[in-house]
Amino acid sequence: MKLALRHIEAFLAVAEHGNFSTASRHLHVAQPALSQAVKDLEAELGVRLFDRTTRRVELTAAGLEFQGSTSKILEDLEHAVENVRDLATRRRGRIRVAAPPLLSSVILPQAIAAFHRDYPGVAIELIDIGTEEIVASVVTGKADCGLGTFSPSEEGIERTLLMRDNLMMFCSPEHPAHDLTTVAWSELRDQPLIALTRTSGIRLLMDIGIESAGISAKPAFEVSLITTALALVEADLGVSVLPSYALAAARHYAVIARPLVDPVISRDVVLIHASGRSISPAVATFSGVLRSYAQKLTPAQGVAENSSRKPRTTSS
Amino acid sequence: MKLALRHIEAFLAVAEHGNFSTASRHLHVAQPALSQAVKDLEAELGVRLFDRTTRRVELTAAGLEFQGSTSKILEDLEHAVENVRDLATRRRGRIRVAAPPLLSSVILPQAIAAFHRDYPGVAIELIDIGTEEIVASVVTGKADCGLGTFSPSEEGIERTLLMRDNLMMFCSPEHPAHDLTTVAWSELRDQPLIALTRTSGIRLLMDIGIESAGISAKPAFEVSLITTALALVEADLGVSVLPSYALAAARHYAVIARPLVDPVISRDVVLIHASGRSISPAVATFSGVLRSYAQKLTPAQGVAENSSRKPRTTSS
DNA sequence: GCGCTTTACGCTGCGCGTAAGTATC
DNA sequence: GATACTTACGCGCAGCGTAAAGCGC
Numbered sequence: 035m036k037l038a039l040r041h042i043e044a045f046l047a048v049a050e051h052g053n054f055s056t057a058s059r060h061l062h063v064a065q066p067a068l069s070q071a072v073k074d075l076e077a078e079l080g081v082r083l084f085d086r087t088t089r090r091v092e093l094t095a096a097g098l099e100f101q102g103s104t105s106k107i108l109e110d111l112e113h114a115v116e117n118v119r120d121l122a123t124r125r126r127g128r129i130r131v132a133a134p135p136l137l138s139s140v141i142l143p144q145a146i147a148a149f150h151r152d153y154p155g156v157a158i159e160l161i162d163i164g165t166e167e168i169v170a171s172v173v174t175g176k177a178d179c180g181l182g183t184f185s186p187s188e189e190g191i192e193r194t195l196l197m198r199d200n201l202m203m204f205c206s207p208e209h210p211a212h213d214l215t216t217v218a219w220s221e222l223r224d225q226p227l228i229a230l231t232r233t234s235g236i237r238l239l240m241d242i243g244i245e246s247a248g249i250s251a252k253p254a255f256e257v258s259l260i261t262t263a264l265a266l267v268e269a270d271l272g273v274s275v276l277p278s279y280a281l282a283a284a285r286h287y288a289v290i291a292r293p294l295v296d297p298v299i300s301r302d303v304v305l306i307h308a309s310g311r312s313i314s315p316a317v318a319t320f321s322g323v324l325r326s327y328a329q330k331l332t333p334a335q336g337v338a339e340n341s342s343r344k345p346r347t348t349s350s
Numbered sequence: 351m352k353l354a355l356r357h358i359e360a361f362l363a364v365a366e367h368g369n370f371s372t373a374s375r376h377l378h379v380a381q382p383a384l385s386q387a388v389k390d391l392e393a394e395l396g397v398r399l400f401d402r403t404t405r406r407v408e409l410t411a412a413g414l415e416f417q418g419s420t421s422k423i424l425e426d427l428e429h430a431v432e433n434v435r436d437l438a439t440r441r442r443g444r445i446r447v448a449a450p451p452l453l454s455s456v457i458l459p460q461a462i463a464a465f466h467r468d469y470p471g472v473a474i475e476l477i478d479i480g481t482e483e484i485v486a487s488v489v490t491g492k493a494d495c496g497l498g499t500f501s502p503s504e505e506g507i508e509r510t511l512l513m514r515d516n517l518m519m520f521c522s523p524e525h526p527a528h529d530l531t532t533v534a535w536s537e538l539r540d541q542p543l544i545a546l547t548r549t550s551g552i553r554l555l556m557d558i559g560i561e562s563a564g565i566s567a568k569p570a571f572e573v574s575l576i577t578t579a580l581a582l583v584e585a586d587l588g589v590s591v592l593p594s595y596a597l598a599a600a601r602h603y604a605v606i607a608r609p610l611v612d613p614v615i616s617r618d619v620v621l622i623h624a625s626g627r628s629i630s631p632a633v634a635t636f637s638g639v640l641r642s643y644a645q646k647l648t649p650a651q652g653v654a655e656n657s658s659r660k661p662r663t664t665s666s
Numbered sequence: 667g668c669g670c671t672t673t674a675c676g677c678t679g680c681g682c683g684t685a686a687g688t689a690t691c
Numbered sequence: 692g693a694t695a696c697t698t699a700c701g702c703g704c705a706g707c708g709t710a711a712a713g714c715g716c
Contacts, residue, residue, distance in 0.1 A: 037431065039355050040681090054696060064683050069697060071681085079431065080438035082628045088690050088695045094628050095444075096437045103430035107423055114419035115353065115395065121412045122396035128411075312398045312410050356706090370671065380708050385672060387706090404670045404715050 037078055039111075042104050044071035045083060049101045053091050124153040127316035131160055132177035134235060136260050136276075137303065138162040140283045141196075142181070145327040149320050156316045165235040172308050178317050179307045181324075183235050191306040194321060196328035199278040201239060201299045202291040204263075206270035211292055218296040219247030226272030228263050229253035236301075240275040243299045264289055277301055279331050303328065353394055355427075358420050360387035361399060365417045369407050436471070443632035446475040448493035450551060452576045453619065454478040456598045457512075458497070461643040465636050472632045481551035488624050494633050495623040497640075499551050507622040510637060512644035515594040517555060517615045518607040520579075522586035527608055534612040535563035542570035542588030544579045552617075556591040559615045580605055593617055595647050619644065 047057035048068060058065040076083050083097035093101060120126035133142055138160060146158050161177055165184070171177040173190045181196070203217045211217055222244065230237040244251050254272050257263050263274045264287045276284075281291055305321055307313050313321070363373035364384060374381040392399050399413035409417060436442035449458055454476060462474050477493055481500070487493040489506045497512070519533045527533055538560065546553040560567050570588050573579050579590045580603045592600075597607055621637055623629050629637070 037355065039353065055694095063681095065695085066684085066697075066699095067682055073697085079434050081434055081631065085626060085628045086696070087626060088688080088697085090626070090690090091696085095630055096434050099437070100430065100434045103426070103433065107426050107430060110423050110426070111358075111420070114416065114423060117419065118395050118397055118412050118416045121415070310401060310403060310406070312401045314411055315397065371669090379706095381670090382672075382674095382709090383707055389672090402671075404672085404713085406715095407671090 037075075039108075041071050041075040041078070042108060044068050045075055045097075046101065046105055046108065048072060048084065048091065049093055049097065120155070122315050124316050124319055125155045127153075127156040127314060129156060129158045129179070129314075129316050129320050130177045131158065131179050131181065131320070132163055132168045132171040133160065133181035134165045134168065135162050135258070136234075136236065136280060136283065137181045139260065140279055141303075141324065141327055141331060145320070145324045148327070149323045152323075153316065153319070156320075158320075164233045166233065169306065172306055175308065175311070178314065179305055179321065181303065181305055183239075183301050183303055184306065188306075190309055192309045193304040193306055194325070196303045196305050196325055197279065197331060198300055198302050201236075201243060201275050201294045201301065202278050202280075203273050203294050204267050204276050204280070204284065204289050204291045205273040206267060207288060207290050208270055209273065209290075211273075212290055214292055216295045217292045219243045219294055220249055220296065222247070222251050222273065222275075223249040225251065226254035227251050228255045228257065228266045228272045228274040230260070230263065231256050231258045234258075236275070236277060239299050239301060243275065243294060243297065246297055277303075279303075282331060353391070355424075357387050357391040357394070358424060360384050361391055361413075362417065362421055362424065364388060364400065364407065365409055365413065438631050440469040440632050440635055441471045443469075443472040443630060444475065445472060445495070445630070445632050445636050446477060446493045447495050447497065447636070448477040448479055448484045448487040449497035450481045450484065451478050451574070452550075452552065452593070452596060452599065453497045455576065456595055457619075457640065457643055457647060461636070461640045464643070465639045468639075469632065469635070472636075474636075480549040482549065485622065488622055491624065491627070494630065495621055495637065497619065497621055499555075499617045499619055500622065506625055508625045509620040509622055510641070512619045512621050512641055513595065513647060514616055514618050517552075517559060517591050517610045517617065518594050518596075519589050519610050520583050520592050520596070520600065520605050520607045521589040522583060523604060523606050524586055525589065525606075527589075528606055530608055532611045533608040535559045535610055536565055536612065538563070538567050538589065538591075539565040541567065543567050544571045544573065544582045544588045544590040545569035546576070546579065547572050547574045550574075552591070552593060555615050555617060559591065559610060559613065562613055593619075595619075598647060 043061065044057075047061050048054055051057040051060065054065050054068050058068045061068070072083065079096075079100070081096040082094055083100060084091050085094055086092075117126070131142070142160060146160070149156070150158065161171065163171065165182045168177070168180040168182050169184060169188050169191060172180040184191070184193070203211065203222070205211055211221070229240060232238075255263075255266055257266070260276065260280060260283055263276070264280075264284050266272060267274050267289050268287045275294065276291070278291070278293075284291070305324055307317065359377065360373075363377050364370055367373040367376065370384050371381050374384045377384070388399065395412075395416070397412040398410055399416060400407050401410055402408075433442070447458070458476060462476065465472070466474065477487060479487065481498045484493070484496040484498050485500060485504050485507060488496040500507070500509070519527065519538070521527055527537070545556060571579075571582055573582070576592065576596060576599055579592070580596075580600050582588060583590050583605045584603045591610065592607070594607070594609075600607070621640055623633065
């Protein structure tokens with residue numbers, strides 16, 4: 035014979051109701067089933083738990099003691115189950131998302147805000163670190179998921195494409211390029227370049243573009259924050275090379291953007307999580323929210339300027 | 351689907367061992383049974399508890415949390431079961447036995463000592479109160495069992511005969527009655543009587559004997575303690591009427607005893623417990639110990655004197 | 667290819683419900 | 692005699708074990 039929760043539940047129900055009949059109705063079982071269960075439990079414990087005639091049912095000393103301990107235990111178990119179910123239903127949880135600075139300030143804030151509206155119990159921790167540290171964070175488990183652009187050779191991660199975009203040139207509306215539809219990399223020759231620091235993934239792509247165009251542009255400025263770069267561009271101190279989704283970050287600046295061609299350098303922004311490790315329900319849902327926000331941003335692809343501040347239309 | 355202890359146990363075993371195979375051996379079940387149990391549990395909770403490939407099995411965040419709570423809960427349950435089993439095996443428990451002063455000092459000390467040797471974990475509470483309060487104590491549950499002589503009209507109690515004995519006259523070895531085999535109640539006429547107080551059950555029986563003999567003996571002394579009565583008897587200040595088992599209490603006194611006849615007044619010493627209420631395992635065992643000690647005392651029936659102090663034999 | 671987990675499948679036995687029995691008030 | 696617990700009995704299904712099939716190393 036073996037102890038099971040049904041035994042405890044039967045016992046507690048009878049103890050609480052003071053008789054078998056109402057307890058059986060409360061448990062949605064036939065009354066003889068309860069008699070059997072309590073009998074089995076008593077046999078298992080070797081003690082009589084109830085003093086019962088056909089007229090009265092009341093706990094023995096042993097039963098009283100057993101009720102005290104088991105009722106608390108069963109309550110704790112309920113809470114444990116409830117707590118882990120809360121994880122499943124996203125009523126509770128934690129998401130640690132690692133992302134590079136640009137993405138942290140562009141897509142993530144809105145996505146996090148939207149997710150938080152729907153699942154206020156889930157704590158979101160945003161780890162804004164350099165792209166090169168993101169894969170390591172995810173693989174070692176310091177982060178649950180990560181955003182960015184990663185080399186296909188990276189191992190131990192699963193990828194989900196969020197969006198694909200091309201690099202664009204950002205410049206002041208007064209810049210001579212403002213009437214161009216596209217800008218070739220070679221046209222950056224002799225332009226004062228406002229570049230991101232070398233730890234940036236974008237900087238690496240920019241260097242590739244510049245090299246493939248056969249020019250050797252030397253950055254006039256090197257900044258780490260995209261906002262700094264945009265401010266410098268707005269002041270017409272030079273041009274910058276940024277992904278198209280930087281437009282979202284640029285909407286408070288008087289800047290325009292033009293697609294860079296020859297070559298078109300595209301960049302896949304993906305969501306990654308550790309392969310082999312299961313994604314938590316909260317992360318799975320968050321991933322979906324992120325995708326939808328990324329798609330909202332994707333139509334911006336090809337938009338060449340910041341229309342909110344400079345209501346001037348350019349041919350796409 | 352319904353949560354059962356086997357699910358929790360399966361989960362915890364796998365979590366502890368880190369793989370299904372060794373866990374299954376440890377639980378003495380086939381390995382697929384574990385897979386099924388864990389799978390069912392995960393379905394019930396709506397969360398994946400393990401990240402498992404065929405090569406590695408490790409807890410998810412949800413699983414880790416669930417392990418923390420359930421392992422403690424299952425441990426508590428083990429303790430609860432163990433504790434109530436201790437009651438069954440008499441490793442633990444409590445016996446509250448109500449007894450009148452004489453019995454408290456004669457049979458009970460030895461029986462309690464013997465019981466305590468075998469079951470040191472059982473606490474024994476000796477409630478020495480007047481006979482008239484004993485039934486009430488047992489019926490109301492203030493005591494688990496009671497000793498004494500009770501009217502057959504008493505309700506709500508179950509009786510177990512411990513011993514039957516007759517009233518005897520106790521006197522000094524120098525008393526004229528020392529060469530009598532028996533003493534008739536009528537011979538108590540004009541004897542200075544050392545009586546117990548009216549709350550004593552023995553006193554009631556004595557009064558019955560005196561009345562049936564047609565004499566009207568007026569007590570010279572009224573004492574509440576049997577030891578006091580024996581001391582007075584030893585000092586030859588009078589004779590006393592006591593049950594034969596009082597000899598056991600009298601073994602330190604220089605007193606002799608003679609059976610009282612015409613009529614022989616017998617007294618059933620019984621163990622009682624509340625009817626309808628189940629007797630605890632400890633009380634059941636204690637009852638047996640008491641019976642055996644009472645039987646050891648019963649041969650004393652008819653022994654007329656204290657042989658240890660006065661090595662003189664009297665015809666039975 | 668080996669060792670682990672999972673899936674498939676048949677069977678045993680547990681536990682439920684229905685029905686009859688028993689005891690208490 | 693009414694009511695509530697217990698015993699008896701048959702059945703369905705949960706859960707186990709055996710066997711076969713994925714799936715990583």
